[in-house]
Every structure is written in structure tokens, then in C-alpha cells.
Amino acid sequence: MAHSLGCWAAAEWLARARPGRVPAFLAAPPDPRGPAFPAAAAPTFLELTARPLSGPALVVASDDDPYGDATASAALAAGWGARRHSAGAHGHLNSASGLGDWPAGRELLDSLVGP
Numbered sequence: 001m002a003h004s005l006g007c008w009a010a011a012e013w014l015a016r017a018r019p020g021r022v023p024a025f026l027a028a029p030p031d032p033r034g035p036a037f038p039a040a041a042a043p044t045f046l047e048l049t050a051r052p053l054s055g056p057a058l059v060v061a062s063d064d065d066p067y068g069d070a071t072a073s074a075a076l077a078a079g080w081g082a083r084r085h086s087a088g089a090h091g092h093l094n095s096a097s098g099l100g101d102w103p104a105g106r107e108l109l110d111s112l113v114g115p
Contacts, residue, residue, distance in 0.1 A: 005042060020054060022055045024057040057083070059084045061077075066092060
């Protein structure tokens with residue numbers, strides 16, 4: 001399970017290490033080529049490309065995430081070979097999103113890895 005830039009870190013590790021069918025729950029992945037991406041703070045992410053992962057993967061993204069719009073998150077999901085789930089309009093899916101304990105997120109995680 002990873003959030004934001006952690007999605008890229010996890011996906012890169014999974015793509016390089018190929019540990020088998022490890023599920024990946026990727027929440028709010030940012031678009032490294034998007035206008036809001038903090039390029040100066042995270043330059044090593046700029047040249048990454050989403051590559052197919054070896055296990056089941058789910059990208060959960062908000063439709064109004066300032067770091068990656070719905071089109072970008074759909075493209076990342078396709079590149080990673082993941083399903084994409086729209087979480088609606090909740091910004092960057094963080095504590096400011098007002099989701100609280102986020103039971104819908106738990107259900108999505110359970111759908112990927114089981115209860």
C-alpha cells in the first residue's frame with residue numbers, strides 16, 4: 001500500500017525486483033509530468049514511466065487531485081496494468097480530504113487482497 005510519491009517508489013521496486021504476485025494498492029499517484037508536480041523537490045521521479053507490475057494492482061485516485069487529474073491517473077493505471085477506481089472529488093486523498101477513517105478505502109483494499 002502506497003500513497004502519492006510512494007506509489008512510484010513501490011511500483012518501481014515491484015517492476016525491478018519482480019517479487020512475484022505482490023498486490024499493490026496505489027493511492028493518489030502524482031503525475032511527474034504534471035504542472036503541479038514538485039519537480040525541484042523530487043527530480044528523480046521525472047523520468048519514470050509506469051511499467052506493468054507482476055501482481056494485481058489498484059490505483060485509487062480523486063478526480064480533482066491537483067497532482068494528477070483523472071486522465072493522468074488512468075494512464076498510470078494502464079501503464080502499471082492496474083485497475084483504476086475513482087474516489088470522487090476529494091483532492092489528493094490525504095487528511096485534508098475529509099475522508100476520516102475512509103471505510104470505502106478499506107473495502108477497496110479488501111477487494112484487492114481479501115479481508
